[in-house]
Amino acid sequence: MKDAKTFKVKNICCIGAGYVGGPTMAVIAKYCPDINVFVVDIDKQKISNWNNKDLNKLPVFEPNLDQIIEKCRDKNLFFSHEIEKYISIADIVFISVNTPTKVRGFGAGKASDLKWVEACARQVANFARNHTIVVEKSTLPVRTAEVIQNILEIAQRRTKENNEAPTFDVLSNPEFLSEGTAINDLKNPDRVLIGGNNNKAIKTLSAIYENWVSKDKILETNIWSSELAKLTSNAFLAQRISSINSISAICESTGADVREVSRAIGKDTRIGSKFLDSGPGFGGSCFKKDILNLVYIAKFYGLNEVADFWESVVNINTWHQSRISQLVIKNLFGTLAGKKIVILGFAFKANTNDTRESAAIQICKDLINEGANLIINDPKVSSNQITHDLEMEQLNTKLEENSFYNNNGLGSWSFSKNIDIEIFEDAYAVLVLTEWPQYSMINWKKIAKKMIQPGWIFDSRSILDSEEVKNAELNLWRVGDGS
Ligand code: NAD
Numbered sequence: 136m137k138d139a140k141t142f143k144v145k146n147i148c149c150i151g152a153g154y155v156g157g158p159t160m161a162v163i164a165k166y167c168p169d170i171n172v173f174v175v176d177i178d179k180q181k182i183s184n185w186n187n188k189d190l191n192k193l194p195v196f197e198p199n200l201d202q203i204i205e206k207c208r209d210k211n212l213f214f215s216h217e218i219e220k221y222i223s224i225a226d227i228v229f230i231s232v233n234t235p236t237k238v239r240g241f242g243a244g245k246a247s248d249l250k251w252v253e254a255c256a257r258q259v260a261n262f263a264r265n266h267t268i269v270v271e272k273s274t275l276p277v278r279t280a281e282v283i284q285n286i287l288e289i290a291q292r293r294t295k296e297n298n299e300a301p302t303f304d305v306l307s308n309p310e311f312l313s314e315g316t317a318i319n320d321l322k323n324p325d326r327v328l329i330g331g332n333n334n335k336a337i338k339t340l341s342a343i344y345e346n347w348v349s350k351d352k353i354l355e356t357n358i359w360s361s362e363l364a365k366l367t368s369n370a371f372l373a374q375r376i377s378s379i380n381s382i383s384a385i386c387e388s389t390g391a392d393v394r395e396v397s398r399a400i401g402k403d404t405r406i407g408s409k410f411l412d413s414g415p416g417f418g419g420s421c422f423k424k425d426i427l428n429l430v431y432i433a434k435f436y437g438l439n440e441v442a443d444f445w446e447s448v449v450n451i452n453t454w455h456q457s458r459i460s461q462l463v464i465k466n467l468f469g470t471l472a473g474k475k476i477v478i479l480g481f482a483f484k485a486n487t488n489d490t491r492e493s494a495a496i497q498i499c500k501d502l503i504n505e506g507a508n509l510i511i512n513d514p515k516v517s518s519n520q521i522t523h524d525l526e527m528e529q530l531n532t533k534l535e536e537n538s539f540y541n542n543n544g545l546g547s548w549s550f551s552k553n554i555d556i557e558i559f560e561d562a563y564a565v566l567v568l569t570e571w572p573q574y575s576m577i578n579w580k581k582i583a584k585k586m587i588q589p590g591w592i593f594d595s596r597s598i599l600d601s602e603e604v605k606n607a608e609l610n611l612w613r614v615g616d617g618s
């Protein structure tokens with residue numbers, strides 16, 4: 136009976152083996168052992184890393200992802216660059232490619248760049264053979280499904296002339312996972328959202344999720360609501376962070392403590408306690424891009440006040456990041472020239488190796504511009520990634536005192552794999568930018584002895600024991616702590 140209402144699914148192809156495609160397909164493969172899941176990507180190096188026997192070399196670090204890969208890879212989960220081949224045998228194709236903000240042309244700086252999505256739709260149009268359900272997994276502007284549908288229809292008309300017409304359904308099934316907790320989020324989602332017009336296609340996708348998600352958590356909507364709900368969800372989450380970060384500045388000026396304010400307001404069940412941690416400003420590949428996309432859509436429809444409202448969420452975030460850089464400069468007597476500063480954490484949050492839009496990028500650039508010599512540690516981010524993000528090679532030689540004289544006042548950075556005591560030698564300040572748990576276990580008494588006095592600790596994540604830092608006779612700045 137169930138089969139009569141759903142399409143048969145034997146093979147799934149996911150285009151895009153990134154932070155979403157990789158973990159999402161791994162979880163589908165885990166819970167659907169009878170379905171073959173092929174994850175394809177144009178990036179051959181990435182595919183080779185997904186196939187690496189050494190699970191530490193997977194291109195995405197996510198807690199518990201390696202265990203699923205070990206269990207399913209080459210059984211019913213495959214990573215390949217043979218995109219055409221696996222589209223042609225797929226019953227469902229997930230499009231999970233990047234949709235960054237456009238950097239040039241109309242809408243640059245706000246609208247999503249859909250060139251990768253369009254390329255995927257054309258590939259599906261060209262290589263699909265039978266009935267294929269095309270699922271938008273990427274986060275997309277409202278009405279993108281229409282674009283995909285149009286491209287697929289052109290293919291249908293063309294192949295009809297050759298008597299082999301594939302047929303298509305397009306669904307929107309946005310992903311809500313957060314990096315660092317992706318596997319848990321995928322296993323226990325708050326909801327799965329499926330938007331579409333064809334009930335049979337919706338039921339087919341729903342049946343996949345029902346292997347591990349209870350039916351009451353699977354929401355069916357029209358396709359435009361599904362697309363817009365994803366953008367709205369990210370906008371609401373980011374708005375909470377900008378709200379609490381703006382309050383942190385008021386706390387610092389008035390003697391209040393943002394942690395206490397968060398706790399107090401979070402007890403109101405209408406507000407809720409999650410996403411109220413003040414930090415260095417939100418990062419990650421999604422929030423900024425998705426809000427700017429919403430701003431673009433609002434402007435497109437002439438809703439300028441709506442656009443301004445959402446744009447202010449991003450503006451506060453940018454202001455908050457530069458506020459932190461300025462605080463460091465101010466507290467180090469107005470100059471960072473030649474001063475060594477230790478940066479703890481470069482990823483945009485803990486438990487990921489992703490640095491996209493990390494607050495650390497702008498803050499480090501600001502400090503280097505002021506002449507500081509940074510030592511950067513992150514347990515999962517590579518020095519190559521930091522070189523890419525800071526658009527600057529690291530200094531390999533041991534830092535010379537007053538080395539700023541040789542560099543026209545521009546500072547430098549170098550990478551440290553560990554947080555051994557030596558890296559704090561002669562440092563003027565330490566900045567905690569990512570909430571990796573190991574940073575809260577640092578022995579500040581030992582470190583204080585190595586630092587130049589007065590030594591400053593800037594805790595942008597509120598993860599340090601403030602008493603311990605103060606007892607070590609170090610100056611402490613904590614975000615939102617006016618006490
Ligand atoms: P990503 O950059 O990590 O991965 C995208 C992959 O797609 C890349 O490996 C790229 O090589 C590949 N690709 C691009 N065009 C291709 C093509 N034509 N054929 C084959 N492969 C192609 O991006 P991501 O973080 O996985 O995000 C993917 C989408 O999911 C975006 O729309 C994003 O907004 C959305 N999303 C991301 C997250 C997140 O936490 N990262 C969460 C929810 C939704």
Ligand code: UDX
Binds near residue numbers: 369419484
């Ligand atoms: C976000 C959404 O949460 C997720 O649903 C969507 O699918 C993708 O975008 P992600 O960016 O991976 O996920 O991580 P998230 O936990 O949302 O954190 C985003 C940024 O906000 C990080 O820089 C994080 O440190 C910051 N943050 C989060 C805060 O500063 N305070 C908080 O209370 C929560």
